[in-house]
Amino acid sequence: MSDIKEEEIVRGVGGQGQVLDPETYRDSIGTMDQSGKRKWVYPKKPKGKFTNYRNIVSYILLIVYFSIPFIKINGNPLLLINVLDREFFILGQPFYPQDFFILTLGAIASIIFILVFTIAYGRIFCGWICPQTIFMEMIFRKIEYAIEGDRNKQMKLDRQAWNTEKIWKRTLKWSIYITISLIITHFMFMYVVGYKQVFQIISEGPFANPTNFMVMILFTAAFYFVFAWFREQVCTLVCPYGRLQGVLIDKETINVFYDFKRGENRAKWRKGEDRKAAGKGDCIDCHQCVVVCPTGIDIRDGQQLECVNCTACIDACDEVMEKVGLPKGLIRYATENEIEKQIPFKFTARMKGFAIVLALLVGFLGYLLYNRGEMEAKFIKPAGSTFFVRDGKITNTYNYTFLNKTNEKKVVTIKVIEPKNGEITYSASSKITVDRDKITKGTINISFPESEMNLSKQNITIGVYDSNGKLVDSYQTYFEGPFKLQF
Structure with a gap:
């Protein structure tokens, strides 16, 4: 979260700007109240250019996830991590415990890549590639929209008594959630023991393989718990990446930002009004960027730990700006320096240094793989x-x-x-x-x-x-x- 300076973020109230109190600003998690009780998030169904792009990326990654266990190269699995039997295949190449030093170097290279990527592009990974986000937003959330409706209908259903409508909708949704969690678990096990072994376990039944059956049930229950109830709290409370970004990002990092210089002072829209002459910014305080957020934050409050760079707020804001005839990009991918000082993005010395180390590691890793021996x-x-x-x-x-x-x-x-x-x-x-x-x-x-x-x-x-x-x-x-x- 950015430091509050004389260009502090302000919250408009009826057109009058009010500086946020730095002593109390964001002193609690956005999805919990002061008593610690959870505030359930009902994100509005997003739509727009970035949402379409994310859908395409997510569907491609889902196809990859469900296809890899069945792909073989020269008769070997494309990817298999069988720790129990010490069988490891990466890109069809067998690896053995003796080759773990190569995998260790690969892990180090991956960590450095994450550092470089985060320093330059923030949490784009979280919003576009992270399995938690893809499964939650592109599968489970879409099922929820299809059964219970959009934000307002979900809130209404949650408040109403357990009548026939609520019982059958919740039962249908939870049943589908359990089924999908079971499917995800089975495919996850295919990455460990191979698809043939999984199909064999299924055909033999739970009594022939009680241990495997119990493990699958436990993982299915864990997936169901995460996607049916825990949801965004995985990102805000459990995942360490949000904390890591606070160390890595700086004013040169690309993130989803609200252009407070252009948007403040925010005030409601009045047709035909000269907002600039009235001292008002382009933000019309419609709260559409807030209601679409899957982690329940207000992006206008500045960079926050809960923001996963999912771009839903960008699409929502651009749609509103287009309707009222104002320029798009009030919320956009930008650096803090670009917002504050109009300085365009550039690769810093720190980014270049990490990139050089990464290139050297990747080159050395490639050399070891090439000379691994027949x-x-x-x-x-x-x-x-x-x-x-x-x-x-x-x-x-x-x-x-x-x-x-x-x-x-x-x-x-x-x-x-x-x-x-x-x-x-x-x-x-x-x-x-x-x-x-x-x-x-x-x-x-x-x-x-x-x-x-x-x-x-x-x-x-x-x-x-x-x-x-x-x-x-x-x-x-x-x-x-x-x-x-x-x-």
């Missing part, structure tokens, strides 16, 4: 095993483990890289087949001439080669032999 190989001596000597050769046994990280089957062979005169005896075929995204295990023996082993424990390097002779991974371990005195 295969991971390990050669471990079995516990308690030792060497044996036969026909002038010292032999050690190793258990190998190959992890194929690619989306294609690999046929590999093993060679000793250093020292170069090592011989390998396989427990099976010398050509080892490793299926894609699979682990293959086996045993080999490595032998060296006894005359060439001068140390009781010597480092060796073992290489794994594909069918084209390309080295796909190497592993350094040790080779044991008899103790020899050194003179």
Whole structure:
């Protein structure tokens, strides 16, 4: 929230401006009264250019959300985060616990991106992309409008006794809410265990999978609670992003702002009146920007924690301005400096610094992903095993483990890289087949001439080669032999 200065926001009362008291201004949450009791928000159904754009963005994201679990790349899920079975797929590429450092860097890059984005564009994410906003405003709220009507009808229905009309409307609405919450939960689980597993759980029934069934019921109940009752309080009381913006945004950040220099002093509209000559601003105090707000705030009071930049107030105000013949944009996307000092938006040094760090991180992350390796190989001596000597050769046994990280089957062979005169005896075929995204295990023996082993424990390097002779991974371990005195 901006500091109150000599250009303070004023509230018009019958055309007379009244400066807000800085000691009491916004000393409570907008959706609660002084006693702590919740004030229910009945937002008017928005309409306009930005609402249409938001609808398009939301529908695209909803299609993406409900489609991703069924999309596969090279036979792998597009996105799967199975923590229980340690199966992770991102863009069809398998990731393993060994690759978590890459995912950690990705998480850091994402956080820096959020910082840069918020510093430049405020809470546009909250109003346009946030799942809470999309599900609430584009699904649950639209169902509410369809069943109970717009703002005034909802308020009337809420006040009236529990008669036949109220019972069937509320029962229908809540039943649909539960159904949609159940659908959202099932699709969320598809991101964890895959759609086939979810369909299998459904077909087997709750008694065959009691734990999974209870977890789904709990998540369904949580979604229903959030979208049927908790609603905007997720954004105002729970989500930390609103608090974060108070640290990140400044006078150069783009946000939804009310142009108080143009709008004040606000006063009711009178046809044919010269408002400028009468000392009145363009705001006609119609409160349409207030009644459409899904978090119940008055954008004219300045930047506030509850504002999610949903643009409903912009559309409502532009519609009124058009009707009374005044210029649009009284409420618009702007920076505080643009409103106060008519300074256009520009990228600050802080924005550029964060953007440079982000670009470096993304570049390094891309390098790690590109050089992640096709295969991971390990050669471990079995516990308690030792060497044996036969026909002038010292032999050690190793258990190998190959992890194929690619989306294609690999046929590999093993060679000793250093020292170069090592011989390998396989427990099976010398050509080892490793299926894609699979682990293959086996045993080999490595032998060296006894005359060439001068140390009781010597480092060796073992290489794994594909069918084209390309080295796909190497592993350094040790080779044991008899103790020899050194003179």
